[in-house]
Amino acid sequence: MAVPKRKMSRSNTRSRRSQWKTTAVHLVECSNRACREPKPQHVACPTCGQYGGRQVTQPA
């Protein structure tokens, strides 16, 4: 079985991990004019519970 010959240095480990990045979630304004809160696209608004002009959920 293949095994590492040397211990991986802290520097190498950290260099590799420096490439881990996150991206911001794409948010759009809620289409409900009374709400206008940012929400993910194509998703029922978590604030007002509407989607496509229809009340889908009761917001908490």
Added chain:
Amino acid sequence: MPTPTKGARLGGSPAHERLLLANLATQLFEHNRIKTTEAKAKRLRPYAEKLITKAKNAVAAQAQYEKDTPEADRTDKRGNAKVAPANLHNRREIQKVIRDKDIVHKLIAEIAPQFAEREGGYTRIVKTVPRKGDNAAMAIIELVAEQTVTSEANRARKTRFAKDEKAKAAATEAPAEAADEKASDEAPYGEGSHAPLEDVNEAPEGFPVKGNADSMLYHTPDSRYYEQTEAEVWFATAEAAEAAGFKLPASQQEDKDEESSEDES
């Protein structure tokens, strides 16, 4: 080569998947709407709709049977009502999946007649925010409660109001034409309206509200569409425009409602 089922595989084994889908369908028919993961909702949609189709077939078969068979032949030796063979078959097909007989009854007696006018598309999936904990994409799947546009229109046509209006329209056609000619000069939309002057952008004295006959919207002087609108008719007040069947632009209706509610409070 057999075509694989669309969508994600659920559970750990084929048996697990069957049970998951059966449970989801049962819950959907019991509660009319359920919240589940998006992958499960997408698998459930065709599965549940096929069950509804079977329920509709059962209802249709029973109706056809009752129409074709004289009432005397529809009872057996003991006096119990006979069931159409196709009804029984479809019911048994549903019972292969849904073990709860109460739900089977609800599906055939309540849900299937509700979808009589609808040709497929019985369920709706709406995505919601991801689940806390594992960030799984969640969705709400529900039975569509609304009637179709065509069925609504058909029902409206059957009401007595539709007939009355036609008769009235025919009766008043001749005088209405005469009135129209007179109206088109000065006040095309009745009292409080005014035809545009030679200079389209100049408001007639005392008629500040612009009306757009194509969109049937009216614009008050403080509306942001006021400048760009070419008035086909002028109104004295917003109320006069409303009376003539004109509406505020959709983007401003909300504002107006809010204002009026504020006034009340």
